[in-house]
Amino acid sequence: MSEPILRAEHLGITFGGLKAVSDFNMTIGKGELVGLIGPNGAGKTTVFNLLTGVYQPTEGEFFLDGKRMNGKKTYQVVRAGIARTFQNIRLFKQMTVEENVLVAFNESFTYKMGGAIFRTPRFWKQESDMHAKAIDLLRIFNLEGLANTEAANLPYGAQRKLEIARALATGMKLLLLDEPAAGMNPTETEDLLNCINTIRDRFGIAILLIEHDMSLVMNVCQRIQVLDYGRTIASGLPEEIANNPQVISAYLGSDDDTDSEEEN
Amino acid sequence: MGNQIIMFISQIFNGLKIGSVYSLVALGYTMVYGIIRLINFAHGDFIMVGAYVLMLTIPAIIACGLPAWLSVVPAILVCVAVGVIVEKAAYKPVREKGNNMTALITAIAMSLLLENGSQAVFGADYQTIPTIIQIPSIAIGDLKIDGATIVTVLLGIIIMIALQLFVSHTKQGKAMRAVSEDKEAAILMGINVNSTITLTFAIGSGLAAVASLMYCISYPQVSPMMGAMLGLKAFVAAVLGGIGSIPGAMVGGLVIGVVESLTKAYIGTITGGVITSAFADAIVFGILIIVLLVKPSGLMGEPESEKV
């Protein structure tokens, strides 16, 4: 088997004595869609923050395409090929929808300061090429008609989609989606599910998905990993996970479980 | 040799004297920042307002046969009124609509308003304040300690302790701490956030009035711009101590006062004249920059970080 897109080995982080995540292992191959689930506070978003350089792991290491990513800053990780969305939407609110995408294209531009100031032919060519690319990308999400709208004025569902479009524009190999369906109604979720499938097929990228909507997770994910108290308690195919007693008790809680937690 | 030690100790006392003034002013900054995350640039100017009230009321108070220091009462009343009006008329509406930057610009504007307003009324020149209090110096051996110094430092410490007790033991004090921790949760607990903020401004401004009394005992003159540099240094003290922390403001103020005093006295000799006492202000700001870069939460503050 070839080198996986993402390989995380014994990744962990401690905040002032509290182990938020420990011994996190994961491999994601090209074109794979993996789900990361767990109860609130299980450390899912912390994993995302580790994988995108927001936090530096206190133990373990992770590799993108075989390249070690520890110690890299967020923008370096993103340029290397890991992009993400946020649980609480973070758009460039005072910029238009198209500009939001163009910001993420920033690294694909090659004109320099001089080019910008003297408005060289290269400047005009790249600006118009990128404009076309941005519109193409927005079309996948049915946002092309809103290209000149200020991001703050978008409806909620469209904001979520724009965030994904912006992440795609960075030209990443691995996309991390943090609760993309949160706050969406069933129709919007359905729409989103189609989008996710489309982008995976079209761009051939790997996706890691955090989601609370179980039907979405079970539908789209090829494999699922379950976190509880920062530890992986299960990992496998969706149907295996659905029937795993440990997972069920983590979500619903069992008498023994609560007791042992209290003792801890 | 003995002379030098005495000289050194009296410099320290000088520093403690001005440091206590910084502490009281720093308290105002720290309390307001703690509760609404705003650097109240106008706070230094409240001292100037207080000083003008002292200047105007002392003759009347003396004419009534009362001790001159009682003019601190009208000073407190006026400062509290000014502080509350500034909050209600400017900060509150801006806070509800704008962002951090607009709030800070408003604070700067209020500072300019008070400074230039006083200048329009009283003129730009320094005016002298009648003697407020005459306290004999205390002599310990060869060491002579100015009476005003002792009164100032003691007053500072008493107020600090009282305030700490107020914040930790009274209902209003607890409300203040709750609002500064989490405004939304405080509302849910039935705390009236607006009146708590107003109370904070009132206390901060009142302390500024006391600070102006303490300042004027030692430096009996007043001008429209007197609050600007004083306020900035007190702010440095608040940051040094850890903004939001009451004991931090006290410690920060005293440290800044002593550092400033010692700098003025010794920096020339220590550096062989390369850096002279004229650099004292630069050194105070240098401390600010180092603290902000090395430990932005200050000596006694708690660090903050943005959640992703």
Place this chain on the structure above:
Amino acid sequence: MKKSMLSIKQSYIVCAIGVVVLFGVLMGVCETGAVSLYVKGIIMTCCIAVIMTTSLNLTIGVLGQLTLGCCGFEAIGAYSAALFSKLLVANGVVMNDTVRFLLVTVAGGLVACIFGVLIGIPALRLHGDYLAIITLGFGEIIRVIIQNLKVAGGEGLDKGQQGQALIGIDRLANLYVVFWITVVTVVLLFMFARSRYGRAVKAIRDDEIAASASGINITYMKVLVFAISAFFAGIAGGIFAQYIGALTPSMAGWLQSINYVIMVVFGGMGSLTGSIVSAIGLTILPELLRAFSDYRMLVYSVVLVLIMIFRPQGIFGNWEFSLPKAINRIFYPKGKKGKNGDAGKAEATGVEETKEAKHE
């Protein structure tokens, strides 16, 4: 696409014509003696204010970081330019006055820029209020240091005297040259803001975390913007030094910086044309109201508070005046040139590109 390219070029030409016409008017009134030396002085001061305000707006309005130390950089530029000019004379270097003026001014800008980078790298780790305060602190330190530098007082250099105003600077500033420096400054800032760099900067203003998650090197961009602002502040300082002929350290004080912050806020956060209008307006207004000069700051502060309450984004907001757009509106009142599709979008960018001209 071709059509829109043409219209971008057209709008550039319209703006260039606008600037040239303005320059023609300026030359006309100066050469015919229609205006006094006093008015020329005001125009010069307006140019300096425009350079300061537009470049400061890049940091405050576009990057969204409030700094209170711009006059520290202006002072560094002014003193460096003045001392460099004196140094050239002292070493017997002979050159054309205009060449020396430009050389010395740019040198002042570069020195300010270097200090901008040195101060920006540590300071820009902080946000919001803390950044404002630390830049204020740096400004005050610059002021105190200049005040106590022996070379920067009296006649300067080896004849310098500590704690005095720097005097005897050759007054080489020529209004026409300064006019063109101002035009170039505004054009450069505009081109920067309307490019991928400008987009990245605005993204940082809107959300730093999302910007870095979009692959933007935040520290680099912030320091870059800070350095650009410092460079132009230094240029403005260099012009000032060679216009007035004498300098005092108080020009670095934070109250001076706040003057320019007020101009930026009045004009509109992020609007270069707004900055131009407010810089000129707030320079001329006090001259017109000489009788009330004691109350100038009083009125400013009240108006500032009112703006913060009722229009926090400033008078122009982030709207830009555009000469070609205005012309379009006059000749095509129904707005026949739609904004739909590629051509419309590209044209809109092109049209806005040109606005800066009119206001010099």
